Amino acid sequence: MSDELFNREEFISYFRDEAEELLQQIDADLLRLEEFVSSGETDPEIVNSLFRALHTVKGSAGMLGFTDVQNLAHKLENLCDLLRKERMPLSESAVDILFTGRDLLTALVEAAIGTHEAPGGVDEYIRKLDQFTSIYEETSHVIEGRMGEQHSFEEAAAAEEEQVSTADVAAFEAEVARLLAEAETRRGSGVAPSTPAPVAAFEGEVASAMPLPVPAPSAPAPSASPVAAEAPRPNGGEKNGPAKTGGEKRSSIHQTIRVDIERLDALLNLVGELVINRTRISDIANTLERLMSNKGANGGAAMANAGVIAPLAKDLADSAALLARTTNEIQESIMKVRMVPIGQVFDRFPRLVRDVAKARGKEVQLVISGAETDLDKTIVDEVGEPLMHLLRNNVDHGIEAPDEREKLGKPRIGTISLNAYHEGNQIIIEVSDDGGGINLEKVRARALKQGLIAADDRLTDREIVELIFTPGFSTAEVVSDVSGRGVGMDVVKRNITRLKGVFDVDTVPGQGTRFTIKLPLTLAIIQALLVRVADELYAIPLDSVIESQRVEMTDVRTVHGNEVITLRGQVVPLVRIAEFFQLGGERDPEKVMIVIVGLQGRQVGLVVDSFEGEQEIVIKPLSDVVGRIPGISGATILGNGSISLIIDVHSLVSEAYSSGKVARAEFSGV
Amino acid sequence: MADAKEDKRQQLSGEVVQVVSFRLGSEEYGVDISQVQEIIRLVEITHVPRAPRFMEGVINLRGQLIPIIDLRTRFGMSRIDSTKSTRIIVTEIGNKRVGIVVDSVSEVLNIPIENVEDAPEMIAGVGTEYIQGVGKMDERLIIMLDLTMVISGDEKRELEQLGEQAVAS
Known part of the structure; x- marks a missing residue:
């Protein structure tokens, strides 16, 4: 009985780790998927990855009896399945629904493992989701009906495994195009948000792709060789940038394992013990060597043994030196194992920036570099929150509205770069934007109004910038739910200082702001x-x-x-x-x-x-x-x-x- | 009163009690082998200023820091310089690993349960709850100790709460 209980706890802990990773991946996939919305075509790799991730979450949740999680994951999986099988065109609303679903799923997972309260609105969301998918499911029923038993749509669309003749596929595409148009008309009548452009683009794609043979007609069945699985498909066949990088990323995940940090610490302790014993052996070797060199003074007895002992003493010394080198290397390696790439934290920011930008009506792209830069796990865990505050601030206060940017002769889409690199035994994280910079006059006026400075205080530009780190300071005219509640910059600075880091800000009016965080690589x-x-x-x-x-x-x-x-x-x-x-x-x-x-x-x-x-x-x-x-x-x-x-x-x-x-x-x- | 003592002796269950015997001054003590995790040679004890009074300091046990209790100090005996035979018995009190300094560790003894008697009234008073009884082996008298009781209830609570305190702060 107690065994069962223990196992369950272990399972839950495993589920939590796994779900966290998968949800992160779902987020990343959705963001990449969103890039395809404008073209209306779906990248099968991304959708497959999404589908698999949701499927795994569903399976694990089911095993542990987390029915809420299982249920929602199942519904989301259905939607992805429709996308995957191209029964549903990729649209902004579909991606939005998936994003919301992903968030609800995260909340449900947290509720299931008992870290948070159960979220509200799940039932309502599922109802909406069902409504949204039902349109396309109806569509597909029709198709399946027409295709008959021989080649169900499902098998056909899974192309890699099933043998489908070119003619069948072509007929399919025509059918899909027609039915999608029908679905579009139905959606236009207000059942769901309409997205005419992508669908039109999708249809265009289908139309232009149709004359293309799937594989060469003379070629053997697609299922015959692994190469065939890679063969371009009638639509969505062009693999572009995001899809490629996604594939590489996934393969790197397979080469990592998860280790409890306590085990590493235990290992480090043992190595410490090894180091101590190594020192002792070196001491013994040294003593022996000294004795051998003193042999003359000791007289005959020592001399008699010297012939035997001298080479042994030398061996011991050599071996102690080798042991010293190896133990040092082991110690360094274990310290390195504690280091994890900062990308673990960066991964969640594209989504954050997207959401905040969307809420603020801004257009922002986040450019991340140096995600592979390593630092101690404990710091990685701590640095996320201050960075999150900073990014929110950049989107909210830094980047101007698209129209304003255009007027200023800047590209509509603002850029925030997140860059990390090593410098000596520190890690430098830079968060910069190409926005309006910190408005010194505004900061000064605000500080005056809040009584932080006096009217006749003469402050250098630098001192004025420093004012934004004063607790309670905010320049935002209206308190928004994103930032501007007067908490933020002072908290950021405090958190960084607590990690024994240094926080700095450079700003050029009209050109942007750069925050620089310097942190020690490890707190240990x-x-x-x-x-x-x-x-x-x-x-x-x-x-x-x-x-x-x-x-x-x-x-x-x-x-x-x-x-x-x-x-x-x-x-x-x-x-x-x-x-x-x-x-x-x-x-x-x-x-x-x-x-x-x-x-x-x-x-x-x-x-x-x-x-x-x-x-x-x-x-x-x-x-x-x-x-x-x-x-x-x-x-x-x-x-x-x-x-x-x-x-x-x-x-x-x-x-x-x-x-x-x-x-x-x-x-x-x- | 007699019942309580009976209980104490009852804890030493089984036909034979297996004890690790050690010396403090001229007296021989024994501790149930299940309470002993390991016995190590005396290593340098680092004094920790302002640490709880019952703690002598901390030692490094294969990279883990563990607090040390000096049994001589505990029992109000005079302090002596450590010798080659001074040992630390590593045990667990309230889920914490603790080292207990003793003069020397002798051997593992199998004492038939019928040879273990209640402690004489005189020494079994208040503050000596850690004495479980007295074992007789030939001419030797072995004072059976419950190591988990060598620090008082309050001290034990203090010890147990150390970690929690750290987490809460």
Whole structure:
């Protein structure tokens, strides 16, 4: 019984992952499909891919008894089937219906796995969907009736598998064209939104394609060889750009596997252990070698064994060196495995941009480059939301309305580019648009009105741009549901800062805006300054270290009994780490070793016993082992296996400030 | 009172109890083998400032950080320098892996259940709930310990909540 329960949970977790991936793919397919709407023809590859994805979702949902999901997926699959078999022309309304359906399906999946409330309006949607498809289903019944038993439409349209004579196909096409025209007339009477242009185009396509033989008449049946499956079909046969790239993308998916990140961490731990043992073996090898070179001093006994041991010692040393190289490589490889392409996040943006642009009556194309750029999984998960805000902002505030763009001599369709690339051990993500840029006057006026600045404040352009990051700031005249609620840019900036990233903006009025995000490749590894305090090693994250200094005690002054130093005319309060953590140990009466750390513009000097150099460290959370401790953010395991605690500069300094000591010293302004 | 003690002894079920015996000072203790995950040599214990009082520090167990409890400190015995035979018994308390420092680990003993007696009244008072009984093997007296009880209920709760606290914040 409990076994069954466990299995089900595992299944659901698998279903969730799978559905997420498939829904993402459906989204991508729909977007590509939409590009074909204007031509009215359907790319069979895309529709097939859609059909398969929906079919898989349906199957998995059915297995788990998620009937709502199964039901909707089935209905959507039906629609795709009609498209696939070309019983229904590709139209904007069909794509829109599929988009809406996909969203509802996502909501239903989330409801089924219990992460969200069940969405409303599903029944209504299904009713509409049925209404929409029924027109074409009727059409096809007629066709099937006429075709009789020998070659049902279904088999014929699946062309790759079924043997169909050229004549049959030609007859078909004529029939389809006629019936579609009929369907069109019926639709024109208001049953469903009409899309005359695409259908007309489709008919044209059918007409022009008809004289073309399917395969060469003399050729063997299409099913005979795999090549024949690729043979161009009467219509929709021209494969263009999007279809090709789609095919390649799918094949790359097959070469990836999904691994629980915890397993990777466990692997990394084991490799850490390997590294430690490697160091020990190297030590032993070194010791042996030293002993061998000292053999003269030890006299006869050692000499007697030297002949045997010397080559062994050398072997051991060689082997230890090899082991060292291999373990390092393993460690690096595992760190790389944690890295995933940022494309995982980018994938959902074309849809977002499309929806927002549509809602705002704008025409926008999103150009993505560098989707293959790798970064740590944990950051990929976090960076999505800020990017989403940015893109919304670009569409909403950046890109002008199509007519306005035309007047300005710009192409009607605005372009937003999303670009990612590596630079050193950082990843740079750029979001730029060719819109109107940030209107500095407007920002200034708005800030004035909101009381963020005073009328006589003299601000540089840069400072004005910075105003958009102020909480509550918004230039949008009307609060829209997309952006402009006064949340956004400040949240974006805060999120990026939390990921230890840097956020920057460049804007040229009339030409566009570029947001630049710089993020560390991983949050798990940081550069740190190791220091010794009361015989223990502590690590201070290097990103908060300004400098380290040795200061004579004579230069340390006290204010209200608290120690301060004067650094380039600024009074810097000192916090003795040994005393903060109550570690004991004695003060050096002659000098202090100080690490100056910066925090929100304030500087504090942390007093340590000695500096032990910089090192890259892997952060391990400590809170689930010993609880949250003010001043400590985690721990790291050093190369020799010993543990070093990582100092949380933020909480240490704020605690020191709140205890009053430091504040008083600074207040008196020596 | 007698019932409670009876219960404690009852926990040591079966014909024979298999215990890992270890030493603290001159006394010999035993812990049910099912409570022992592994026994490791003493490694460097990193002191963690402001950690819960019952914790001596943390160690690195194959890349995993685990808290350490010093049984001498726990039992109010004098601290001694670690020796070559000092060991850490890795066990689990409230779903958390914990290391317990002892002077030395001797062997695995099979003690017939009839040789296990209730702890004498004098030592079985309040605060010694972790003593399950006393086992006799020839001339040896083995104090049977429940390692999961060596920290108090409050401390145990504190230990169990550590992870949750971290998630909530």
